[in-house]
Amino acid sequence: MARHRPLNSVLIKPAGPDCNLDCTYCFYLEKSSLFHQTPVHRMSPEIQEELIRQVMQQSGDNISLAWQGGEPTLMGLDFYKRAIELEKKYGHNQMVGNGLQTNGLLLDKNWAAFLKEYDWLVGISLDGPEHIHNRYRFDKGQKGTHKRVEENAIMLQQEGVAANAMCCLTSYSVQFPDELYAYYKSLGYAFMQFIPIVETDKNDPAKAAPFSVSAEDYGKFLIRMFDLWMADFVDGVPTTSIRHFESVFHAYVGMEAPECTMMKECGPYVVVEHNGNVYSCDFFVEPKWKLGNIMHDRIINMLNTKTQQTFGAAKAVLPRECRQCSWLRNCYGGCTKDRIKDPEDHRKPRFCCSYKMFFKHADPTLKQMATQWKEQQAIQQVKQQTGGVYNAFDDFIGKHY
Secondary structure: OOOOOOOOEEEEEEOOOOHHHHHOOOHHHHHHHHHHOOOOOOHHHHHHHHHHHHHHOOOOOOOEEOOOOOEEEEHHHHHHHHHHHHHHHOOOOOEEEEEEEEEOOOOHHHHHHHHHHHHOEEEEEEOOHHHHHHHOOOEEEOEHHHHHHHHHHHHHHHOOEEEEEEEOOOOOHOHHHHHHEEEEEEEEOOOEEEEEOOOOOOOOOOOOOOOOOOOHHHHHHHHHHHHHHHHOOEEEEEEOOOHHHHHHHHHHHHOHHHHHHHHHOOOOOOOEEEEOOOEEOOHHHHHHEEEOOOOOOHHHHHHHHHHHHHHHHOOOOHHHHHOOOOOOOHOOOOOOHHHHOHHOOOOOOOOOHHHHHHHHHHHHHHHHHHHHHHHHHHHHHHHOOOOOOOOHHHHHHHHOO
């Protein structure tokens, strides 16, 4: 019998697939074909209120709302000010975490003041230095956007906004781990996330698009980035945060990875589009994985539908090579979408080779870190004298947003 999933996280696309950029590798712009009834897509006040009402009333003590796109800032700042008021109206003393994933073009000091006041976490899409960022991230006039985005990324830091750097890793940028790491640090961005890109070639659907990352190159990137990350540890604590490595570390201390790509099954959250449609995952916003609409269905029920359970279980369907692999519990095959974007992968995990390369290199260090963490946890339990389990993980890896 499938376990009942609580409502802990919702990914929201208030402007649908609309965006003020035209990035070469973007997979979401084409989703406008699903909503062809109107050329512009914006969440109505009625849908916004029903969404937040349901989320606040159906969630537990902690709920995360991730506002993404397309480009969510196209909604304007007043839309998010109203979101805060609605969260207050329908909340019941919960801890609410709001996050904004943005290309950064429309941000200014008014946005920064709001984001800081209400403790929003911002993920800003900045692919690296100019020669990397401007290779694929263009505006609608096909002009590079690096200078404008970098200026706003720096502004967020100066205004005290909690912000992470998000890098879409391509066949080009994967060649520059040292330069990327140093660049983000130079801007004051100690929190980094690297997302390997693999998409089907639109001109030749029998292969992957030329910007897609190869398994071998991604493996080399992970190894080098891990060494750079480790080199910046001070007294056993990292001074920078790389999401993938910290997610991997969870498995070494017996915790479930917070990164969905590293989980055994998918489906811990749902995606809500601008018109109230609910889908299984933002990589699978398509009719097959539509769960319903918030104006007619309860989100908690859609999260626990047979369709969502089937979607989640599909991640665990792996070839024999994976099921017998000694690293299975450390990666669980990675993201489901990475098995289907390149036909030449034959529905096998694209980054299997990458993970094997990485774990062969990092495993001794991660095991040592895990041993130290467990020892620290035992010491803290004695100090606390609570009789309960003290979670020292945050103390070990440092404070994270």
